[in-house]
Amino acid sequence: MLNNPSPIGSTKIDVLRQIVGKYFTIYNISVTPVTVIFDITTTKQEVYDKFDQLRKELVPMNYIPFIEHHLGEYRIVVTEKRANNPWGSWVNLIFLIATIISTIYSGALIWGSYSGNPNIFMDILYGTLYFALPLMLILGVHEMGHYVTAKHYHVSASLPFFIPFIPPFGTMGAFISLRDPIPDRKSLMDIGIAGPLAGLCVALPVTILGLYFSAITPSHVTAVTPNTLLLGSSFFWNFITAIYPISASATINPMALAGWVGLFVTAINLIPAGQLDGGHIVRSLGGDAAKYISWSGIAVLLVIGFLYYPGWILFGLFVLLIGPTHPPPLNDITKLHWKRYILGGLAIFLLVSMFITVPLTQPTSSTLNYSVARYPLTNTIIVNGSQPIKIYLNVTNNYSLPYYVDLSLNATVNNSYNASFIKNVSLITFQNYTKNSTVKKNYWRSLQIELNSSQTVEFTLIISLPPGEFYSNFYISIGPAGFSPVTIDYTIFHK
Secondary structure, three states: OOOOOOOOOHHHHHHHHHHHHHHEEEEEEOOOEEEEEEEEOOHHHHHHHHHHHHHHHHHHOOOEEEEEEEEOOOEEEEEEEOOOOOOOOOHHHHHHHHHHHHHHHHHHHHHHHHHOOOOOOHHHHHHHHHHHHHHHHHHHHHHHHHHHHHHHHOEOOOOOOOEEEOOOEEEEEOOEEEOOOOOOOHHHHHHHHHHHHHHHHHHHHHHHHHHHHHHHHOOOOOOOOOOOOOOOOHHHHHHHHHOOOOOOOOOHHHHHHHHHHHHHHHHHHHOOOOHHHHHHHHHHHHHHHHHHHHHHHHHHHHHEEEEEEOOOHHHHHHHHHHHHOOOOOOOOOOOOHHHHHHHHHHHHHHHHHHHHOOOOOOOOOOOOOEEEEEEEEOOEEEEEEOOOOEEEEEEEEEOOOOEEEEEEEEEEEEEEHHHHHHHEEEEEEOOOOOOOOHHHHOOEEEEEEEOOOEEEEEEEEOOOOOOOOOEEEEEEEEHHHHHHOOOEEEEEEEE
């Protein structure tokens, strides 16, 4: 029942009696300050055939009918519809423009990183074409699926509200507002599932085309850094990438990233909780028992959030905020046709196959797994004469993706930093490493090397010692770029 409707007068009661009497046999009328209750003689088949016709006649007159079945008797409860004060379409337009700007900005950042050659104009152009446009298309088609289906069932609905957000994606999705109660379980199922299916029809080809571009135009950024965004995988994503494979070390094209976001948004919406699309679907399938599924879904989100990914805690709280349970449709009596149960099964399959427990991660020093072997093993080296010292190092990337490894040198002579000593160090790469183009000499005493997964690079440091009697503390730092390195210390005594 709606809040604060106006009292229903006798003239209105007569009008309502005439309209309800056109469709059902009335044997008793009860009146409360805000409702008129018609006890009727009918059957389930007649409810199925006629109730929606009654609804379509009453709703334009600002009346909402509910049908109830209690102790073997049917009754129709009619209340006045609370006046809607919807925002004008200008609000939708403002949010749309803001989201277009935020997704274009995010797309430009993504394309600049992907191309490895930042250029403002080209980043905006290609970021829009390969990321912002496909992502907005996926979200827009998803919401229009809801909108068109709602209109088909004569349910008033707003145009989509897009939600702008900060990078990396520039949006938190979109939604429409249903301004009328849902007529029955059938329409509840259809409106709920129409959005995910419509969005999937766009997200799937966008993903496949993006993977195709990933294969033919590999990114210039091929190694993991602290700013790398690692995407989680679902069964559905793994299935697609098995059909359209790309290198495990490849950075995917921004269009494939837009497709990944679209698939993930579809999975989020299918979570069977509250007012989400999945909440509509499970309420249609399970009736009033869906409230237990909804609370269970929220509990699962919170548990996953505490155990694996804190973002799910925020999302679970958001679902609680917008409403943990789903209101019943006007006709909650008529059961679903078996075809709708097939749609419900499809929704469950898509949720399970596309859900990602940990959707986004960034590498940390504990994530990246590497090992360093060295010779000599002793930390103290005593040298007589002018023979150079040779230090042998093996660095192995044990991680599943390539990343950059920094090697830097530092030294003190008689407790004082000595730049000339470092200048006497030469490095010779001599085995298992041919990517000279990826060696970045940051300074004359530091360089950066790209290591593929499972690759071992062996190199030798040759130290030409200056004349004179001294001792030196020599430090070699080795580790993934941007992360805490392994430090090897040598003390050299020269006589």
